[in-house]
Amino acid sequence: xxxxxxxxYKSSWHDDYLKWICGFAxxxxxxxxxxxxxxxxxxxxxxCQDLMDEIPNKVKNLMGITVEVNLLQEDGKPFIEIVxxxxxxxxxxxxxxxxxSGSVKQELTGAALNEFLLKRAGHTWDDVVExxxxxxxxxxxxxxKYLRKADEAGRLPDVDGLTTPELLSKLRxxxxxxxxxxxxxxxxxxxxxxxxxxxxxIGKFEDDDFTIRFQEVEEGNIIQLVDKVLxxxxxxxxxxxxxxxxxxxIETLEYPIPALRxxxxxxxxxxxxxxxxTQLRVYDNKLFLWNHGMLPEGIxxxxxxxxHSSFPRNPALAEVCFKGGYIDAWGSGTVKIIxxxxxxxxxxxxxxxxxxxxxxxxxxxxxxxxxxxxxxxxQRQIKAVAYVKEKGKITNTExxxxxxxxxRTATRDIAELVENFKMIKQTGSVxxxxxxxxxxx
Numbered sequence: 329x330x331x332x333x334x335x336x337y338k339s340s341w342h343d344d345y346l347k348w349i350c351g352f353a354x355x356x357x358x359x360x361x362x363x364x365x366x367x368x369x370x371x372x373x374x375x376c377q378d379l380m381d382e383i384p385n386k387v388k389n390l391m392g393i394t395v396e397v398n399l400l401q402e403d404g405k406p407f408i409e410i411v412x413x414x415x416x417x418x419x420x421x422x423x424x425x426x427x428x429s430g431s432v433k434q435e436l437t438g439a440a441l442n443e444f445l446l447k448r449a450g451h452t453w454d455d456v457v458e459x460x461x462x463x464x465x466x467x468x469x470x471x472x473k474y475l476r477k478a479d480e481a482g483r484l485p486d487v488d489g490l491t492t493p494e495l496l497s498k499l500r501x502x503x504x505x506x507x508x509x510x511x512x513x514x515x516x517x518x519x520x521x522x523x524x525x526x527x528x529x530i531g532k533f534e535d536d537d538f539t540i541r542f543q544e545v546e547e548g549n550i551i552q553l554v555d556k557v558l559x560x561x562x563x564x565x566x567x568x569x570x571x572x573x574x575x576x577x578i579e580t581l582e583y584p585i586p587a588l589r590x591x592x593x594x595x596x597x598x599x600x601x602x603x604x605x606t607q608l609r610v611y612d613n614k615l616f617l618w619n620h621g622m623l624p625e626g627i628x629x630x631x632x633x634x635x636h637s638s639f640p641r642n643p644a645l646a647e648v649c650f651k652g653g654y655i656d657a658w659g660s661g662t663v664k665i666i667x668x669x670x671x672x673x674x675x676x677x678x679x680x681x682x683x684x685x686x687x688x689x690x691x692x693x694x695x696x697x698x699x700x701x702x703x704x705x706x707q708r709q710i711k712a713v714a715y716v717k718e719k720g721k722i723t724n725t726e727x728x729x730x731x732x733x734x735x736r737t738a739t740r741d742i743a744e745l746v747e748n749f750k751m752i753k754q755t756g757s758v759x760x761x762x763x764x765x766x767x768x769x
Contacts (some may be wrong), residue, residue, distance in 0.1 A: 330611050334358035339371055339406075341379055346390060348418055353393055353425035354444070357414035358428060363407030364623070369404035374672045379408055381526025391419050418448045419555070426544050439602035439620065440684075443641075453601055454510035454642040461494055461507045467517045471495065471553045474652050500650050510644035514600065525605040525620075528557050528592075532565055532610050541712065544669055549595045555652075557592050558585065558610065567723060580672075583615065583690050587668035587677070591688050593654055594661045595619035597645045603684070613696050616689035622681050632662040632679050651752070662688075675699050693715040695751075703749060708733065709741050713766075721763045 334356060336348055341362045352358035363373030369554050373379070382438050387395050418425060425436040425444065446453055447476055448572055448759040471492060478484040486496055496502050501511035513519050519526040531543040545566060546556040562568075576653075581588075595606050595617055605618030623629070624639040640646035651654045655703035662679065665688060691699060695717060700710045708731040714731055716722045727738040742764060745752045752764040 331686055332352050333428065334360065337364040337366055337368055338362050339365055339384070340373060342539055343386070345420055346386060347426045347435075348428070348433050349387055349395060349410065350391060350421040350424075351428035352524045353391070353415045353419040354426060354436075355414065355428035357412050360410040361404065361407055361411070362410070371407040372405035373407055376408065377408050379735045383408070383410060391421055392403045416448065418445055427727040433727060439600050442602045443621075451669050452643055453643070454513065455503075455645040456502050456509050457506045458512055459506070461512055461516075461522065463507070465507070465517055466496070466515050467490060467522075467552075468492065470515045474551055477654065479509035479654045481651070483653060484651045489708065499651070500644060501648065507602070510648065512549075514648055515551050518547075519549050520547055521720065525603065526599065528553055528596075528606045528608060530560060530565060530610065533596060535611060535613075550593075550649070551635055551652075551654075553596060554589065554592050555734060558588060559609075561588065561610070582692050583674070584672040587672075590655075590661050590664045590668070591617050591690075593649065594665075594688075597649055597655065598641050598686075598687075601732075609665060612753065613693045614689055614691045614698075616687050618683065618685050618687045620685045622684065623686060627659075628680065629679060629681070634663060665690075666676065705745075705749065706741070708737075709745055709749075710746070712741070713751065714764050716764065721755070721765045722752075723763045 334352070335358060338345055339362075341441070345360065345362075348360055351395060360366070362377075362379065363371060365371050380397055382397055383393060384397050387393060393415060396409075396415075398409040398411070400407055400409055414521040425441055427434050427436050428445065441587065443453065447457070465518060465621055474489065475484075476497075478487075490498065492576070493502065493505070496507070496511055496515075501508050501514070509523070512522050513526060516522070526549075527545055527547045529545050532539065533539065540565075541643070544560050546553055546560060548556060562581060568581060585682075596619075598621065599619035599622030600608060606617070606619045607617060608617045621641055624641055627639055646655065655661060665677055669690060669751065673694070675694050677691070678687075678689040680687050680689075693699065695713055697710055697714075700713060705713070712727050712732060724735065724742060725736050727733075728735055729741060731738070731741075733741075742752070744763055746764070750768060753767050754764050756762045
């Protein structure tokens with residue numbers, strides 16, 4: 329049996345494997361087999377009796393926990409099984425914390441460690457009291473804007489006539505009369521005064537990922553930032569497409585506003601506020617938004633394409649935004665982004681975990697090289713599509729010339745583009761006079 333999330337094989341014992349025990353104790357528990365190879369076949373282990381005493385003693389002395397250590401045999405070869413139970417309190421090894429994620433042992437540091445310790449203490453970052461804050465730090469204009477939105481959503485009854493302290497108490501944003509971090513991030517006059525990474529940086533990049541044409545920084549609370557970032561994208565970073573319906577001029581952004589809005593809200597609500605600031609990178613053919621913080625346990629990337637259970641990193645922020653009508657509480661935010669792009673005739677967005685955070689990428693061009701590679705076109709076909717985008721059409725002869733291939737190969741490739749990929753269509757008379765044009769999206 330191969331190694332799994334809760335199972336590890338080691339051919340011999342080394343004290344470094346205490347880190348694996350610590351990682352299992354901080355995660356869902358697990359078993360370590362000493363004297364087995366990488367595929368779980370027993371290879372035997374020397375000094376079994378000594379290890380039966382040594383391992384549990386070291387675990388207890390260095391981590392303060394107990395593990396079950398069993399001596400077993402397979403095909404006459406002895407091996408040791410170490411059974412580690414999960415612990416609800418944080419377990420450290422020589423002052424360091426480890427965690428088992430998938431089949432990998434990770435050392436928790438920085439923001440990840442802070443989040444882990446808070447969780448083990450029964451808290452989340454956003455429900456902790458901000459001792460240095462007072463109600464003078466709350467922006468009344470943002471409160472009024474939130475209440476108007478909440479009134480439209482109909483999810484926040486019985487708030488008429490409440491003072492700001494009473495309203496924040498009703499929203500569970502205070503404890504014993506003191507503001508929580510969520511109150512500051514949602515309604516604060518200057519959240520950056522308390523938490524330096526609350527801003528959003530927006531940059532216009534060349535395709536090389538390094539050259540920045542220009543950039544902007546938006547600051548404020550969550551309610552303000554959503555509109556500020558959208559406004560900045562509209563005015564400085566994105567192009568408006570112009571079309572006409574009769575005499576009416578219609579302007580639309582390159583990317584659907586519902587998708588952009590949902591992306592921004594999700595990033596601000598679910599990000600790790602102990603980490604780096606939120607970053608939005610705009611390119612000629614795509615844009616992506618990155619926020620610090622991996623997906624919570626219980627959600628996989630594959631599940632994001634459908635409505636899924638909601639496990640918010642910052643439940644207080646999520647609950648208040650739900651009551652205000654800003655988000656849906658049922659894990660459908662990513663589905664809204666996908667559907668909005670599809671409705672606008674854009675490619676399906678890409679979602680991935682990278683650089684310690686989560687990225688959502690929107691693509692503008694269904695016929696970009698990146699998208700065509702994903703669809704499975706070969707390099708000749710990709711070159712031909714680029715030719716048609718530039719020239720408006722292509723003939724079989726031109727396909728042969730630009731790719732330096734035979735007529736037979738060109739005919740086969742073109743047939744795939746027509747029948748399988750449904751990307752081009754034949755136009756004109758059959759034979760020498762025929763040519764191929766792109767099918768309008």
